Amino acid sequence: NLSERLERSFKILKGEGKITEINVAETLKDVRRALLDADVNYKVAKTFTDKVKQKALGMNVLTAVKPGQMMVKLVHDELAELMGGESVGLKLEGRPAIILMSGLQGSGKTTFSGKLANMLKKKQHKNPLLVACDVYRPAAIEQLKVVGGQIEIPVYSEPESKNVIGIAQNAIKEAKAKGNDVVIIDTAGRLAVDEEMMNEIEALKNAVNPDETLFVVDSMTGQDAVNTAKEFNDRLDFDGVVLTKLDGDTRGGAAISIRTVVTKPIKFVGTGEKMEAIDVFHPSRMADRILGMGDIVSLVERAQEQFDEEEAKRLQKKIQKNKFDFNDFLGQIQQIKKMGNIKDLASMIPGVGKAIKDVDIDDNAFKGIEAIILSMTPKERTNPEILNTSRRQRIAKGSGTTVQDVNRLIKQFDQTRKMMKMVTGSRMSQMMGAMKG
Ligand code: GDP
Ligand code: MG
Known part of the structure; x- marks a missing residue:
């Protein structure tokens, strides 16, 4: 399986002191092979490993972790990114909101219709109506009724x-009359894509204009899942994918390939036959699952924090020698921005939190400052003393600010520099520690 394969290939990297062109190439060959085996499309796997390689070679090797572990983190983050980065919810704006299921027979549409109805009822206090539009198999309507009965959700059928x-259309009328705010339409599938089925689902979509058209696919079907997704997407331009049967012998590769080939978000996963076996799709968790190494990911995250601490120590030395310059200043701003919401961070500093509760600070506050520093020449950044009037005028023009703005920043910078010198080393690192929470 994919995670074991990756683990093995990363082991080769363990113990190596540096990430070099050679050991990256070796490892990535294994990563690529593993992805292909997990049914990731060839082109997708190639693009993926090329990107990882580039990033790996440009990476700072942290002292506290082995390069192999950094590679795991890198591959993890890139996998999550490849699967969309963030999870994407349902857009349910219509009154009633209409959700149309599509997919092959046996993919799990009927089961998922029930799971979703149940989830919307329990978590979002919706009042869904299930609609039986699989009219070809006599047992299909009965199956949906059984599902509806289990979760106490009404089923409309003719x-x-x-x-x-x-x-x-009759179901939608009924929903309006009875106050159902979500209508979930279960449809018929075929064993393989055929013209008749596609025509029917396409006509149905055009007729009811759903808020969400979901494509349901069995994750165990590997590369076929990707082809099917593409054919359905070409006809339906669906809004999201539901990956079912992830409880089985997981083929994480299907998630990656589908996402890349149809560029539609995977919204939910099915993880069993029970009505509760539904999860919102989280790219990062899926990447964890594919890699099977959540603990290494957090280890590397901690190491990165440590790296920041070493950076802080380096800065302290500079400050003590009064060598703190605009490059360091810029670096600090970028560091703070990277850590997330400024206000949240500032509020974690002991003694400051309460005081700034109602003060307006946001990330844009740094924009002007950054622009000004970026408009300075390297020499000006390292030797702020040389910033005379004509230089300040040039910088103001270059950064789209005023001379007053530039003067203010330089004054602030001078004050900061003085203040920093007064703060003892230990207080400084305490503060940095607190900011990271
Ligand atoms: P449909 O033909 O697309 O409506 O598919 P069904 O909803 O009837 O599902 C086909 C089969 O797959 C049924 O036996 C379901 O119980 C099963 N099934 C559906 N979703 C899942 C899942 O997430 N995990 C497992 N293990 N089985 C599932
Ligand atoms: Mg069905």
């Missing part, structure tokens, strides 16, 4: 009708 558009 056992005598074969007109799916008519059924869906």
Whole structure:
């Protein structure tokens, strides 16, 4: 399996002191092979490993972790990014909101319709109506009714009708009359993509104009899942993917390939036959799962914090020698921005938190400052003393600010420098520690 393969290939890197072109190439060959084995599309795997390689070679080797572990973190983050980075929710704006299921027979549409209805009812206090538009198999309507019964959600059906558009439209009318705010339409699939099925689901989509068209796919079907996704997407331009049967022998590769090939978010995963076996799709967790190494990821994260501490020590030395310059200043700003919301961070500093509660600070506050520093020449940044009037005028023009803004920043910088010299080393690192929480 993929995670074991990666683990093994990363082991080779362990013990090596540096990330070099040679050991990266070796490892990534294994990563690529592992991805291919997990049904990741060839082109996707190639693009992925090329990107990881570039990033790996440009990476600072942290003293506290082995290069192999850094590679795991890098591959993890890139995998998560490849799967969309953030999780994407449902857009349910219509009154009622309409969700249309699509996918092959056996992919899990009927089961997922029930799971989703149950989740919306329990977590978002919705009042869903399930609609049986699989009119070809006699047992299909009965199956949806059984599901609805389990979760106490009404099911709309017309056992005598074969007109799916008519059924869906009548169901929407009924939802409006009875106050159901979400309508979930379960449809018929075929064993393979065929023209008749595609025509029907496409016509149904055009007729009811759903808020969300979801494509349901069995994650165990590997590369076929990708091809099917592409065919459905070409016809339906669906809004999101539901990956079912992730409880089985997981093929994480399907998630990666589908996301890349159709560029639509995976929104939910199914992890069992029970109505509760549904999860919102989290790219980072999926990457964890594919790699199977959550603990290494957090280890590297901690090491990165440590790296920041070493940087802080280096700065302290500079400050003590009064050598703190605009480059350091800029670096600090970028560091703070990287750590997240400024106000949240500032509020963690002992004694400061309460005081700034109602003060307006946001990340944009640094924009002007950065622009000014970036408009300085390298020489000006390291030797702020040389910033005379004409230089200040040039910097103001270059940064789109005023001379007053530049003067203010230089004054602030001078004050900061003085203040920093007064703060003892230990207080300084205490403060940095507190800021990181
Ligand atoms: P449909 O034909 O697309 O409506 O698919 P069904 O909802 O009838 O599901 C087909 C089969 O897969 C049923 O036996 C389900 O119980 C099973 N199934 C659906 N989702 C999952 C899942 O996430 N995990 C597992 N293990 N089985 C599932
Ligand atoms: Mg079904």
